[in-house]
Amino acid sequence: MRRIALIIEYDGTNYVGWQIQPNGVSVQESIAEAYRKLVGERPVLHASGRTDSGVHARAQVAHFDTESRIPADKICYALNTRLPGDIRVKASFEVPCDWHARFEVKEKHYVYTIDNSPHACAFTRNTALHVHERLDTERLGEAAEFFLGEHDFNAFRSTGSKASTTVRTIFASYWEKDGEFLRYHVAGSGFLYNMVRIMVGTMIRIGKGFEEPETVKEALLRAERSFAGDTAPAHGLMLWRVKYDLFDTDEILSGLI
Amino acid sequence: MRRIALIIEYDGTNYVGWQIQPNGVSVQESIAEAYRKLVGERPVLHASGRTDSGVHARAQVAHFDTESRIPADKICYALNTRLPGDIRVKASFEVPCDWHARFEVKEKHYVYTIDNSPHACAFTRNTALHVHERLDTERLGEAAEFFLGEHDFNAFRSTGSKASTTVRTIFASYWEKDGEFLRYHVAGSGFLYNMVRIMVGTMIRIGKGFEEPETVKEALLRAERSFAGDTAPAHGLMLWRVKYDLFDTDEILSGLI
Numbered sequence: 402m403r404r405i406a407l408i409i410e411y412d413g414t415n416y417v418g419w420q421i422q423p424n425g426v427s428v429q430e431s432i433a434e435a436y437r438k439l440v441g442e443r444p445v446l447h448a449s450g451r452t453d454s455g456v457h458a459r460a461q462v463a464h465f466d467t468e469s470r471i472p473a474d475k476i477c478y479a480l481n482t483r484l485p486g487d488i489r490v491k492a493s494f495e496v497p498c499d500w501h502a503r504f505e506v507k508e509k510h511y512v513y514t515i516d517n518s519p520h521a522c523a524f525t526r527n528t529a530l531h532v533h534e535r536l537d538t539e540r541l542g543e544a545a546e547f548f549l550g551e552h553d554f555n556a557f558r559s560t561g562s563k564a565s566t567t568v569r570t571i572f573a574s575y576w577e578k579d580g581e582f583l584r585y586h587v588a589g590s591g592f593l594y595n596m597v598r599i600m601v602g603t604m605i606r607i608g609k610g611f612e613e614p615e616t617v618k619e620a621l622l623r624a625e626r627s628f629a630g631d632t633a634p635a636h637g638l639m640l641w642r643v644k645y646d647l648f649d650t651d652e653i654l655s656g657l658i
Numbered sequence: 659m660r661r662i663a664l665i666i667e668y669d670g671t672n673y674v675g676w677q678i679q680p681n682g683v684s685v686q687e688s689i690a691e692a693y694r695k696l697v698g699e700r701p702v703l704h705a706s707g708r709t710d711s712g713v714h715a716r717a718q719v720a721h722f723d724t725e726s727r728i729p730a731d732k733i734c735y736a737l738n739t740r741l742p743g744d745i746r747v748k749a750s751f752e753v754p755c756d757w758h759a760r761f762e763v764k765e766k767h768y769v770y771t772i773d774n775s776p777h778a779c780a781f782t783r784n785t786a787l788h789v790h791e792r793l794d795t796e797r798l799g800e801a802a803e804f805f806l807g808e809h810d811f812n813a814f815r816s817t818g819s820k821a822s823t824t825v826r827t828i829f830a831s832y833w834e835k836d837g838e839f840l841r842y843h844v845a846g847s848g849f850l851y852n853m854v855r856i857m858v859g860t861m862i863r864i865g866k867g868f869e870e871p872e873t874v875k876e877a878l879l880r881a882e883r884s885f886a887g888d889t890a891p892a893h894g895l896m897l898w899r900v901k902y903d904l905f906d907t908d909e910i911l912s913g914l915i
């Protein structure tokens with residue numbers, strides 16, 4: 402038995418999310434089914450974490466166990482011949498049998514993209530949230546800084562989250578402007594359910610001028626959901642990078658270029 | 659009566675091309691129909707040129723005549739509320755009644771994108787041609803230079819082209835590397851049917867090492883279709899910019915940021 406890790410890129414538009422659901426096709430089952438067609442085994446895939454319906458990944462990580470003898474680095478090529486074009490396995494490699502894609506996450510990095518142009522871009526309609534009111538990037542930047550460090554993120558999670566603690570540490574939190582696009586980068590030790598989307602929803606209200614950047618500070622201190630803003634739509638969110646002690650997805654992806 | 663010019667962006671994936679066709683939905687009729695719903699008139703739209711099925715536009719230009727009194731600069735906003743998200747009218751403005759979007763083109767600029775990574779990117783599957791064999795960018799660059807200047811492009815057009823002359827002038831022709839993406843930029847006085855796609859198809863064979871860069875020179879001199887390569891697929895091609903004496907699409911789009 403070998404344990405194989407995959408780095409997976411997906412356009413989440415046509416999926417119910419990472420995890421198998423009764424109401425539609427998931428990324429997880431698409432890959433499991435492609436592998437079954439390939440070698441006859443249907444693997445159980447464990448990801449670094451779930452992504453919701455419509456959320457994208459530039460670098461999701463998952464592992465599974467297999468009895469097959471296909472060379473580990475060839476699995477990605479074989480899977481891609483059987484996967485639809487909106488799911489691509491960018492790399493496959495063997496990992497120790499006690500390594501776990503979820504339990505050993507050290508850091509996750511998400512990017513949320515806003516198309517802040519007067520007319521939404523035709524090419525990014527499924528990967529960026531269109532906000533036509535001009536957002537104040539200085540206010541967004543100030544708000545983002547309040548998230549840095551260790552805080553109780555109870556105000557920034559949806560009910561249904563079953564986390565034992567709501568304290569998380571944020572290592573990086575900043576906005577980047579690229580023409581008419583605004584990208585929010587956030588890296589942390591871990592994230593609660595809908596946490597990034599509520600952080601972004603809160604900052605959008607601040608960027609529009611409806612709230613002050615200090616709202617973020619207050620919501621963190623009060624730790625009640627009502628002090629934070631709306632949950633921003635799923636389609637602007639992308640899982641960007643996952644870091645482990647064993648490897649970092651960016652290291653592996655840059656080795657492919 | 660006023661003449662209105664539009665700058666239009668579209669993801670051509672779900673369309674039969676710019677022009678109305680019996681076998682599917684065109685960009686032209688989508689816009690004409692949106693305008694009809696808006697003001698009750700169905701306009702005749704004249705574009706800078708047709709784009710084929712699957713070809714995209716960052717800046718297509720079209721004009722039409724209207725009796726409506728909607729302020730010209732508001733037409734784009736009104737149209738976008740009635741158009742699907744893969745067609746966006748980025749700007750609308752009044753032009754002289756004898757100005758013509760096709761007859762007065764001074765320069766057109768196209769971009770053809772190749773995804774030269776081992777595994778096609780999930781997000782650009784409809785806007786970049788995936789070529790997994792590594793292309794030699796030096797050879798591509800050498801080949802591209804042969805297209806510069808005035809030449810008979812008879813070898814680089816599909817039959818069905820009804821142009822009176824096959825001589826065209828190319829002002830810019832170069833490849834740009836952006837990570838795993840290769841973008842071919844070409845600007846010229848005008849283009850024959852499928853001309854850019856045949857130029858790219860010819861250069862792909864050169865980039866793979868199957869032909870020498872000088873093949874381009876020979877094909878231009880011989881002026882026979884058999885000396886050029888295959889027609890590259892439509893989905894990598896994008897109409898990037900159109901220049902007139904009256905305006906340049908880039909000037910207008912940059913004014914929007």
